[in-house]
Amino acid sequence: MSVSHEAPADLPAPPTLSVGKILRSRELVLIGLLAMVFIGGNASSPWFLDIYNLLDSTAIFSEIALMALGTALVIITRDIDISMASILALSSLVMGLASQHLGLGAVPLVLIGLATGALCGAVNGTLVARLGMPAIVVTIGTMSLFRGIAAGILGDGKIAEFPTAFTAIGQSYLFGMIPLSFVVFILLSVVFVVLTHFTVLGRNLFALGNNPEGARYSGVRTNRLRFLLFTLNGLMAGLAAVFLTARLGSTRPDIAMGLEMEVITMVVLGGVSISGGKGTITGVVLAALVIGFLRLAVTLNNVPGNILIVFTGLLLIGSVALPIIGEKYAYLFKLMRRPRN
Amino acid sequence: MKLKTLLPLALAGAMVAGAAAADDVRIAMVPKSLGNAFFEAARDGGMEAAKEIGGVEIIFNAPAVVTAEGQIEVINALIAQRVDAIVVSSNDPDALVPISKKAMQRGIKVMSFDSAIAPDGRMLHLHPATAPGAAKSMLEMTVDAIGPEGEIAIVSETPQSTNQNEWIAEMEKLLATEEFSGLKLVQTAYGMGQSDKSYRETIALLRRYPDLKAIIAPSTVAISAAAKAVEDQGMVGKVYVTGLGLPSELAGYVHNGSVKSFAIWNPIDLGYAATYLAYDLIQNDGAKAGDTLDAGRMGSFTLDDKLETSLPQPFIYDATNVDEFAEIF
Structure with missing residues (x-):
């Protein structure tokens, strides 16, 4: 695959994120894309460049973006998780049942949602890290399992009895304009950037992703790390469940159906290599903004939903292709110059 | 108009x-x-x-x-x-x-x-429609097909179907009025929302009531099954099927004559x-x-x-x- 002769030993030295690296990498492409989305959005709709509308739309993609943060780490370590949307559904259901039957308040409901998510994630982690099963097999299984449990309990029904203090979590705004889910996403993004790119733990992630055997022989407790990441991803799905359930003010077993693909799209667009060992959280955050605002621009033009997904697909392929094409041209350019020197 | x-x-x-x-x-x-x-x-x-x-x-x-x-x-x-x-x-x-x-x-x-x-x-x-409105339409279509007098039967979905039961109750009310007094409801059968069951129930009705003139099916599943049963039994022109159905599913039966008219929103x-x-x-x-x-x-x-x-x-x-x-x- 790699074209470059002087492929650098990509074992990341600390820290794994620097200004120079950003300028050379995917982030630049994404910033360019984001600028294009803003220019195109503004040109095509008079409603796009309105701070209230822009911030309002973040509530739509923040839940997906939260799950993308956790999933990015899972993918960086060469694993995969496609059960997040089902974990979300099960967490949402458990919160619903707790609200309906126990009449719990907002805080216990949130804790229950988070705990359910983390527990589901721990199930994935145990099967993958302790039993050594392939992550794709495990999470295909739990994707059906978790949603199946939710569907088995609720059938075609739904739960719409939530306390207003709980639904306010998904329906209120900071300073009257920023949805809470987006605030939490931004704060957690900062935490994830620091953890992933400026700590030993973060370096271990990349070591594991680049060379699992090597990481293990260098003293990284790889299985424990993988277990923790799956649990963390479940926790993030639980958090997304809190926001989505509160935003809808109700839950049903087919909530968030198919969302796992949108999460993975965001992660891959953010520049995380699906084969592991490469990627940045800043890229994922930018990708979340690009996808979110692109969707706003497209829906503001009342473009039918089935064309919207074409845009996302083109964006994904285009953004992955651009740096590769760029690299190829840079290489050709070098070849052309060499004889003269 | x-x-x-x-x-x-x-x-x-x-x-x-x-x-x-x-x-x-x-x-x-x-x-x-x-x-x-x-x-x-x-x-x-x-x-x-x-x-x-x-x-x-x-x-x-x-x-x-x-x-x-x-x-x-x-x-x-x-x-x-x-x-x-x-x-x-x-x-x-x-x-x-x-x-x-x-x-x-x-x-x-x-x-x-x-x-x-x-x-x-x-x-x-x-x-899209009221229950009395739907019931009245179905009886009017029946009269339109067979005239003001004759034996009729209903092929519904299940005995628990909320909408269907409401429509049937409204039809029974209307049958008691002067306008539809000539129509005699002989039986309400249930196709359980399945094509084959509705088909068999219709054939049973046709055999049991030789003077039957119309079948009302307030169900998109039952109406096409009933129309097919009437055609298969060679009863076209003798027994008419009406009720609620989809044009795309019923166009053929309308042209063959087993259904004269039907309704839907x-x-x-x-x-x-x-x-x-x-x-x-x-x-x-x-x-x-x-x-x-x-x-x-x-x-x-x-x-x-x-x-x-x-x-x-x-x-x-x-x-x-x-x-x-x-x-x-």
């Missing part, structure tokens, strides 16, 4: 209102999903109403998948565009309440049609009336129980105490129009 007398009135009314509103009114229609011929026909009805009213722009958009979350994203974008009214056929009555409330807080009129949003999240709901009328009601909501700045709202050629609609109303009677399909609608749904 009624249409001709109502049209100038509606146009006159619309012009007065249009002059007052001056600017274009934007009404958004959000169906359950895209690519559904039923809702495309509803959109065409909406366009027809918009043209009649004048100065109304129809925005038609829905998510690619049939989910409440998808509809919320679409409605969010409509709020951002500050449309004047949003008309929704909801994918989830409860999940759409928060976003609809938000729209209403920003002065946008929200109503549902076809499939309702819970009462908190809408200013009115338009049902007309999506064009539904979209037309919904658009008019949305326009009324904008003009009157809301609506309350007991209000009577104008809807052009569809007449007027009175809101009940739950702020609900419905199209008067389902639309009748026969040999003259079934092919046209068979292509739609």
Whole structure:
């Protein structure tokens, strides 16, 4: 695959994120894309460049973006998780049942949602890290399992009895304009950037992703790390469940159906290599903004939903292709110059 | 016809209102999903109403998948565009309440049609038909096929089906009146919502009641099964099938003669009336129980105490129009 002769030993030295690296990498492409989305959005709709509308739309993609943060780490370590949307559904259901039957308040409901998510994630982690099963097999299984449990309990029904203090979590705004889910996403993004790119733990992630055997022989407790990441991803799905359930003010077993693909799209667009060992959280955050605002621009033009997904697909392929094409041209350019020197 | 007398009135009314509103009114229609011929026909009805009213722009958009979350994203974008009214056929009555409330807080009129949003999240709901209206249509079609006298039977879905039971109860009430006193209901059979069971039940009815003249099937599954049974038994012309069904499934039976006419909600009328009601909501700045709202050629609609109303009677399909609608749904 790699074209470059002087492929650098990509074992990341600390820290794994620097200004120079950003300028050379995917982030630049994404910033360019984001600028294009803003220019195109503004040109095509008079409603796009309105701070209230822009911030309002973040509530739509923040839940997906939260799950993308956790999933990015899972993918960086060469694993995969496609059960997040089902974990979300099960967490949402458990919160619903707790609200309906126990009449719990907002805080216990949130804790229950988070705990359910983390527990589901721990199930994935145990099967993958302790039993050594392939992550794709495990999470295909739990994707059906978790949603199946939710569907088995609720059938075609739904739960719409939530306390207003709980639904306010998904329906209120900071300073009257920023949805809470987006605030939490931004704060957690900062935490994830620091953890992933400026700590030993973060370096271990990349070591594991680049060379699992090597990481293990260098003293990284790889299985424990993988277990923790799956649990963390479940926790993030639980958090997304809190926001989505509160935003809808109700839950049903087919909530968030198919969302796992949108999460993975965001992660891959953010520049995380699906084969592991490469990627940045800043890229994922930018990708979340690009996808979110692109969707706003497209829906503001009342473009039918089935064309919207074409845009996302083109964006994904285009953004992955651009740096590769760029690299190829840079290489050709070098070849052309060499004889003269 | 009624249409001709109502049209100038509606146009006159619309012009007065249009002059007052001056600017274009934007009404958004959000169906359950895209690519559904039923809702495309509803959109065409909406366009027809918009043209009649004048100065109304129809925005038609829905998510690619049939989910409440998808509809919320679409409605969010409509709020951002500050449309004047949003008309929704909801994918989830409860999940759409928060976003609809938000729209209403920003002065946008929200109503549902076809499939309702819970009462908190809408200013009115338009049902496709009333139970008495559906029952009356079915008996009228029966009389139209066999004349005012004769034995009839019903093939329904299950003994627990809410809608069907309501329609059957209304039919029984009407059968007791003078108008339909010549019709004699001999049996109500249940096809359990399955084609083969409905088919076998119909054959049993045909054997048991040799004088049977009509079968009423208030179920889209039962009506085509019953029509097929009548054809297979060589009873075409002797026994007629009627009820509620889809034009695309029944066109063949209509041409073969086992079905003379049948009914179902007309999506064009539904979209037309919904658009008019949305326009009324904008003009009157809301609506309350007991209000009577104008809807052009569809007449007027009175809101009940739950702020609900419905199209008067389902639309009748026969040999003259079934092919046209068979292509739609």
